[in-house]
Amino acid sequence: MQTVFSIGVDALAYGMVLFVISIGLSVTMGLMRVVNLAHGAFAMIGGYIASYAARDLGLGYAVAVMLAVVGTILIAIPVERLLYRRIYGQPELTQVLMTIGITFCIIGIANYVFGPTLKTIPTPEALREPVSLGFRTVSAHRLFVIGCGLAVALGLWYFIERTAFGVKLRASVDNAAMAAALGVKTQVVYAVSFAVAVGLAAFGGVVGAELLPIEPYYALRYMVTFLVVVSVGGAGSIPGALAACLLLGGIDTTGRYLMPEFGEFFFYLAVIAIVWLFPRGLAGRAK
């Protein structure tokens, strides 16, 4: 029973981390129709910045998180301007190549700057203590991660459904040409969404660092995980992404607990099975 409970909490926390990191990818893919394999690399950059700020500079956790988000966005802006702009509307293969190229570069640079070792992000005292729920104790960090995931989901929902920008965003996702004709500055919508997506990735990379450890191959190791969330959940769909994250988090965590010797075997098997059953995503929207 204890195991089931632990698996449940870990799965929920893991799913939430996946959600925070991937939701930006999902929205930008729905919006710009770009197959972006480098998204995980931005989460990794966030993790590195936070680790550097908290461990080497001795700054507080909250400050480190802020720095990571802002810093990653600042790094991403020129990348978007110089490289991503060139592949909007290009064939899928071109997008794959460009974004894999970006991923490889970021991995190589991270390896050069920070070395191949694992980087930790010291968390504040309060997050390290176990929290009693009355009948069970849980790691405060897990609860914090779950809370972050819920906050992001709610915040995004509000942002997309209830704000003027959200209206423009949804219009652009549905039909960019039409939105542009109606006076929506799609370039601005793209730029803001890209920045938000990258910022969320960095945020997820930092708060999830205990579950997805920061090291140079992070961007490759979890590439398929983030992509599968989008393709299973359906690009641009928040509920779809949330469902996909919880499902995949559950499968991966259960596999690790019960059959660690199989590594990620069951995870990839599940990925294939899910995409096989829902080739157009859980939400069922084509492309």
Next chain:
Amino acid sequence: MALLANSDTISTAGDRRARLTRDAIGVLVILVLAAVGYFLFPNNLALLTRIIAIALLVLSLDLVTGYCGVATLGHAALFGAGAYGAGIAAAHFGITDPIAMLAVGIVAGALAGLVSGVVVLRAHGLPQLVLSIAIVHLAHEAANKASGWTGGSDGLAGIMPDAVFGLWQFDLWGRTAYVFGIVLLLVAFVILRQIVRSPFGMLCRGIKQDPVRVRAMGASVHGTLIKMYAISGAVAGAGGALNAISTQVVGLDSLSFTMSAEALVMLVLGGTGSLYGALIGTISFLWFEDVVSAANPFHWLTIVGALLIAVVLFAPKGLYGSFAAYLERRGRKGR
């Protein structure tokens, strides 16, 4: 009318001769390069043989990506299937005749191609890409877990191929393996040139350009692609088997995502959809890797990434494609 028909048959025969000549030149160039490599780098034949094995993988990738337009990041699974197929046949079943090992590798590759084709072609776009990545990861994890058969992360050792036709023993310098590889590459190349030019190859190119039109002609898109995937698997499997035979060991890296991605990089670097591009891309990439990683192994990934970005931005047709386009432009001006 008679005159017209006459001139037509002449032009058809002429066309055919021109194309055969071009293929003959291709074969000749490969032979010359092979001889040059043999005499210039007698101590580096192992690297040259590895280039040949990878070239088969990249050729095989060109079949599905370049000719059929299916983007995949999991093609190493087919190469690895061939390598492990040949390796396991030798190490566990005593099938040590190199031709038989090659045959096992080809069959294993074709089967892996068939399976991944069925899986990958289930979806389109991003989900398709995800499936292809998941396949190579799954194969990797499976090979890692089944260490009794595959040697796991230590690699599969104990592969001792016999002499080729009982005459040519595999030597320490890798001369036999090199010649074996060159012959294999030539045979594969000639067969593939034939296939891509055949009605079947034309159908594949059609699918890449407009699958709806292909269906409207009454042809099966899915069936054709699956067939091509199996052929592609056979070629990649041959490459894997060659690698197993020449290095006498099979490692998990032959089933890796990185290998799949690098194969794609090599293909795009050389240029898709011509087979020549696949060869040129493989040679340039692996030669470059050898030079650069000897200088600084840590920067290798950065350089590959930068190379990819540069190709996408500045030479989207690849080395061979850009060269061919240049020739075509000049030829037209000349006319």
Next chain:
Amino acid sequence: MSAIFDVRNLKKMFGGLAVTNDVSLSMAPGDRVALIGPNGAGKTTFVNLVTGNILPNSGTVTLGGEDVTRLGPTERVRRGLVRSFQVTRLFSEMTPEEHVALAILQREGRSGKMFASHRAMPDVMNEAQALLAKLGIAQLAHHRVSEIAYGQQRLLELALALALKPKVLLLDEPAAGVPQSDTARIEQAIADLPSDLAVLMIEHDMDLVFRFARRVIVLAAGEIIFDGSPDAVTKDARVRQAYLGSYADARSVA
């Protein structure tokens, strides 16, 4: 003459809406039928139902006496139901000769051959040349499709359809998007279609309809409201209502 192509009580619902409602039509070899209707009448859905891209909720499609209602698009093509597209769909990197040769090989079940070249098959090459010559584009046989004019691409579409030797040919606005100067050649090509072929043309251009069709079918709001001679169609009250009514609606909206 017996029907080569027969549609019975075809019905297709999207949600609660019947986009094709109880449509029946029958064609004999040699028929020249035009299908017209105002925008939104359900012509596209009808084409998709007939070609097998979508399945009907009820009703049957029969081709040469065989029920093909549940067969997919490629199966129908193989049984002789061939269509052209409203916007050309061609292989931009291939030549007209390759297009037609591929269609001929596909028709003969030889498109899967791996160790042969169509250029080494005199029968295929001669047929392809003859077909391209018949449509007046033989001189372009070796150019890439991306390099030839749109009007000529439309002629190639026709050549492709003919290469499949159809029993029933569905022409979806064959002259759409073609400059005025080239329409005459396309019209001529349509007039020259084999006399035993049943042709169903979906068309907006009424001049073309009157020159081509010996029978006109009018589709409005998913139903056939007229099926008769071209002379009678303009005098039919329901047809006038459907066209002028929607025209008036369109004006009041604008």
